[in-house]
Amino acid sequence: MSKPxxxxxxxxxxTILDAALEVxxxxxxxxxxxxxxxxxxxxxxxxxxxxxxSKEAIHVALLSGxxxxxxxxxxxxxxxxxxxxxxxxxxxxxxxxxxxFPRESRLxxxxxxxxxxxxxxxxxxxxxxxxxxxxxxxxxxxDEGRIARVHPVHLIFSIWALTQxxxxxxxxxxxxxxxxxxxxxxEAGRYLETLFRRLLAV
Amino acid sequence: MSKPxxxxxxxxxxTILDAALEVxxxxxxxxxxxxxxxxxxxxxxxxxxxxxxSKEAIHVALLSGxxxxxxxxxxxxxxxxxxxxxxxxxxxxxxxxxxxFPRESRLxxxxxxxxxxxxxxxxxxxxxxxxxxxxxxxxxxxDEGRIARVHPVHLIFSIWALTQxxxxxxxxxxxxxxxxxxxxxxEAGRYLETLFRRLLAV
DNA sequence: GTCTATATTAAGATAGAC
DNA sequence: GTCTATCTTAATATAGAC
Numbered sequence: 001m002s003k004p005x006x007x008x009x010x011x012x013x014x015t016i017l018d019a020a021l022e023v024x025x026x027x028x029x030x031x032x033x034x035x036x037x038x039x040x041x042x043x044x045x046x047x048x049x050x051x052x053x054s055k056e057a058i059h060v061a062l063l064s065g066x067x068x069x070x071x072x073x074x075x076x077x078x079x080x081x082x083x084x085x086x087x088x089x090x091x092x093x094x095x096x097x098x099x100x101f102p103r104e105s106r107l108x109x110x111x112x113x114x115x116x117x118x119x120x121x122x123x124x125x126x127x128x129x130x131x132x133x134x135x136x137x138x139x140x141x142x143d144e145g146r147i148a149r150v151h152p153v154h155l156i157f158s159i160w161a162l163t164q165x166x167x168x169x170x171x172x173x174x175x176x177x178x179x180x181x182x183x184x185x186x187e188a189g190r191y192l193e194t195l196f197r198r199l200l201a202v
Numbered sequence: 203m204s205k206p207x208x209x210x211x212x213x214x215x216x217t218i219l220d221a222a223l224e225v226x227x228x229x230x231x232x233x234x235x236x237x238x239x240x241x242x243x244x245x246x247x248x249x250x251x252x253x254x255x256s257k258e259a260i261h262v263a264l265l266s267g268x269x270x271x272x273x274x275x276x277x278x279x280x281x282x283x284x285x286x287x288x289x290x291x292x293x294x295x296x297x298x299x300x301x302x303f304p305r306e307s308r309l310x311x312x313x314x315x316x317x318x319x320x321x322x323x324x325x326x327x328x329x330x331x332x333x334x335x336x337x338x339x340x341x342x343x344x345d346e347g348r349i350a351r352v353h354p355v356h357l358i359f360s361i362w363a364l365t366q367x368x369x370x371x372x373x374x375x376x377x378x379x380x381x382x383x384x385x386x387x388x389e390a391g392r393y394l395e396t397l398f399r400r401l402l403a404v
Numbered sequence: 405g406t407c408t409a410t411a412t413t414a415a416g417a418t419a420g421a422c
Numbered sequence: 423g424t425c426t427a428t429c430t431t432a433a434t435a436t437a438g439a440c
Binding site for chain 2: 405406407420
Binding site for chain 2: 026027028029030031032087106109110112113114115116120123124128131132148149150153154155156157158160161162164165166168169171172173175176177178184187188190191194195198199201
């Protein structure tokens with residue numbers, strides 16, 4: 001339901017989305033089952049389908065709610081700000097998203113891995129346009145000699161790759177670091193700040 | 203079958219694994235179906251199960267064949283070589299793996315995303331040990347002042363993240379770059395060489 | 405070795421009582 | 423609004439003919 005009326009509808013809709021996020025982000029769309037989602041949500045399977053007409057509808061509701069949040073940090077990059085600080089702020093916010101919303105990151109990763117069947121239009125439309133717009137800003141900064149010259153779109157790719165890695169490959173990160181370091185994010189933040197400062201220094 | 207006897211068994215086993223790679227890498231283990239694999243392989247479903255006893259057996263055969271190949275470039279990093287050139291060679295080989303074996307990369311990504319249920323032991327064992335061994339080499343290079351000091355394990359994570367991104371998020375990379383640039387790898391190679399040269403310069 | 409036919413289980417979705 | 427029971431389809435796997 002996009003417009004829940006009562007308190008209980010509001011609460012159950014959210015409970016279902018949260019449970020669905022848990023399951024879809026781990027198994028992908030086809031690998032997820034309504035039985036699992038129902039169990040995690042603590043509701044019966046028919047009750048899920050009272051709130052959302054189908055499995056696909058739940059998935060769509062999740063993805064469309066997610067995309068704006070996911071692109072906000074990039075939108076927030078200010079063309080009039082200090083170039084290096086704007087980029088580092090973007091890296092920092094993106095890493096915070098990985099830390100605070102790892103399931104959302106994995107849901108997105110699953111969708112892209114599977115060929116983005118449900119969000120291809122948005123990727124080729126809004127996302128493409130936003131990246132090209134910000135790439136133009138980066139290019140201007142490079143022309144003005146305020147950051148080093150690199151390929152602007154690949155620069156953005158590298159920010160995505162480096163920050164999302166900590167959410168999407170969480171299991172591997174923890175296994176490789178070993179049980180000594182339970183929270184990799186503080187060190188990851190320092191590492192990425194160093195990396196981008198050195199890359200962008202003129 | 204791990205030990206095919208006849209030519210035809212050899213060929214069919216490989217056809218099945220190739221088809222399974224195609225399907226598993228796109229949909230994950232649970233999202234993949236034997237029907238799809240059979241169709242891609244051009245064989246009947248029961249014929250698949252003549253060669254492999256179960257869906258799980260096919261998946262295991264794929265993963266165990268993959269892991270060695272995947273870690274070879276890291277193993278090849280020579281402690282006695284020139285530090286920057288050894289690291290750049292590793293980045294280059296890893297990027298070539300993404301370019302030449304994107305399905306393998308996505309199969310691995312799917313498995314990790316899903317919590318690595320089938321290869322957790324290898325991740326925590328062999329992979330952990332190999333990374334710690336190579337991290338020690340990197341630390342020595344830093345102590346000797348031959349590369350800049352950064353967290354060695356996060357350095358390795360960043361190589362993985364940046365190179366695998368081009369295989370795993372292929373759809374997004376192409377959509378964002380637009381139809382003008384069909385092959386992102388040459389530019390990606392230049393970008394990553396610049397990035398790691400600047401990061402590691404003393 | 406390969407296929408058709410089928411057993412068996414699980415999954416998405418619906419009916420209808422409460 | 424929520425549940426039990428159930429329909430229907432699709433999926434893994436097996437039997438058995440050829």
